Amino acid sequence: MTADILIRNARPMGGDPVDLVIRNGRFYTDGGDRPAREIDATGHIVLPGLVEAHTHLDKTLIGMDWFDNRVGPTRNDRILADRRAKRELGIDARRQSARQILQTLRYGVLSIRSHVDVDTEIGLANIEGVLETREALRDLVDVQLVTFPQSGMLTRAGTLELMDAAMKAGADIVGGIDPATIERDPVRHLDAVFALADRHAKPVDIHLHEPGELGAFCLELIVERTRALSLQDRVMVSHAYCLDMLEPARQQVLIEALAAERIAVMTVGSPSAPALPLRLMRQAGLAVASGSDGIQGTWEPWGNGDMLERAKYLAQRNGMTNDADLAETARICTFGGAEAIGLARYGLSEGDFGDLVLVPARTLAEAVALTPQKRTVIRRGRIVVRDGVPADDLPHIA
């Protein structure tokens, strides 16, 4: 599975061609024997595995009946429709998460952080399903599970206890959701989330759609708790639309406060949602990640999970057309995501895990702009996709 392999003429992140060697699942630059297997990467650029930093593996409808979306326009309409769908459509979290993972493997997505619903109707069923998939596909992809109170935590008694049980069952991160507009009590919600994370010594990832100054206040509460519990590098805020809804000076202060506590921000680049100030965030040294959010579910009918296409959306939403900007959005979907979700041994350097994606493109900007499909994906030295075609030995999902 992890036989040595030589990748000739690979251009890391679109740079000059080099030969890469993977031995025992790691990159090596030593002068040992030339591996028997080799791939000619001429005409391709090479990236480390794409990082999906925010999705909902348990709720995709890939491969199921078409969902006739008649859901109302508010977030609450969508949460209700989502909960009804879980009851009525028979969404099997184990099967569906596997389908999404195998679909996105073709694009080169090798690390995934997934929020997974926990609520008083389904209990831990979705957590257990995604945990089963994680185990079954562990040779192909790394999965982090966030225990996610989609239907509310304070507002639904028993949810916090279920989240605690989910952490004991194997979830990796404590999730939170709009502390004010959904939970109606930002302090108590965030206190509960951070306390649970502290008790399990685990990171935090909070869905924050709160607008304007309400969102800014919630960010301040998150900063305060991160500092108090010394959770630097362990907290991510997902969406954080408020950062695009403030006066420039206020925006700058908040970005610096997040950077000071090394709190990461995840943005999807949705065409209809506020566009986060990517340049300012980067200048402040903030870790920025991106994700597909839901793919083909009841929230949104589209999505393929290709994180190179996601880089394109990030650029498009921000009106960026320069090559340097497109390269930056590609970094958000690779190194940025890895930093934000805390991946170890990530990269194309000696000692890093031997994971990579070859993309037929002349530059990183071209890879983002045109998202070529005939990619080759290598996981720990194993070729799992070759020129867009999955290997024969990948598992079949029942």
Next chain:
Amino acid sequence: MTADILIRNARPMGGDPVDLVIRNGRFYTDGGDRPAREIDATGHIVLPGLVEAHTHLDKTLIGMDWFDNRVGPTRNDRILADRRAKRELGIDARRQSARQILQTLRYGVLSIRSHVDVDTEIGLANIEGVLETREALRDLVDVQLVTFPQSGMLTRAGTLELMDAAMKAGADIVGGIDPATIERDPVRHLDAVFALADRHAKPVDIHLHEPGELGAFCLELIVERTRALSLQDRVMVSHAYCLDMLEPARQQVLIEALAAERIAVMTVGSPSAPALPLRLMRQAGLAVASGSDGIQGTWEPWGNGDMLERAKYLAQRNGMTNDADLAETARICTFGGAEAIGLARYGLSEGDFGDLVLVPARTLAEAVALTPQKRTVIRRGRIVVRDGVPADDLPHIA
């Protein structure tokens, strides 16, 4: 080339299955002999040919060296870079327009309105190049040429005369460009554009990026001239961002004024540009079209010209996720475009041209959300693309 053909179990616009017959290049519902050739469309929905209502065929860089985009952020930066590219990159309008047309044929784009640059540096070279391509590919696609003063008309003496010459050479529509921010004299610019159109008895299509009330004022000037010259159904405004930048009451008045003169509006649904109020526009009875704008050029590095993907962008930009809304954006990219650019015999009914696209999808919404690639495209009864693969007898572009 136009042998009769029967398409069985086709679902027009996702409706109930019917059998469609094309005889002599037109749809027929008569009870004549069963055509010898037939296609089983089970599992597919059928749309009439996709309508590309706004692109720049003469400026795509498809198949050329990668353009390292370092262009500045303003519209003027981009116009200057665009003009320099025409001088320095050797963009052959004949070849490049053919490349784009053959690329988008695969998606089912069978009607195209293209703006084509006319200026005092290149003269009519781009018009002549695209006219050559139109003639060479006339059996595959209908092309309308707009003579487009990209670099300014009032501001560059001699341009208006070149536009007049372009109309004499075979261009179909008189173009205009930001009458205030670029041309610095909205009344004189629009008077010249409308006078040229009147002299040639041809339609008008104006690029209007002007913001807010400045844009609204320009729209009023366009409405007044359309009324004065009785150009109803012959005028299109492209982009019209100002419609998203006004108070609701003012917005409504302008939309009604456009509808009263049957002036069409084209919107691209760009993620970083204002989102036009599609629902209000439709309620007012406005003809709404969409287009890809530039594909893989110096303005924007991306774009494939797939008008089903464009329907997805329209929905995404407007925050629409319901099936009914996605179906509406699909209509904008078919019937809406056809109405807006004045196509005759367009549709799937008796007597219409025998043009269609089969898309493997269960519903129109799924076709928009997932943009399946294995489409079959029929032009005047001739199969030009089968399951995503172009026919062997398509022309080769040197």
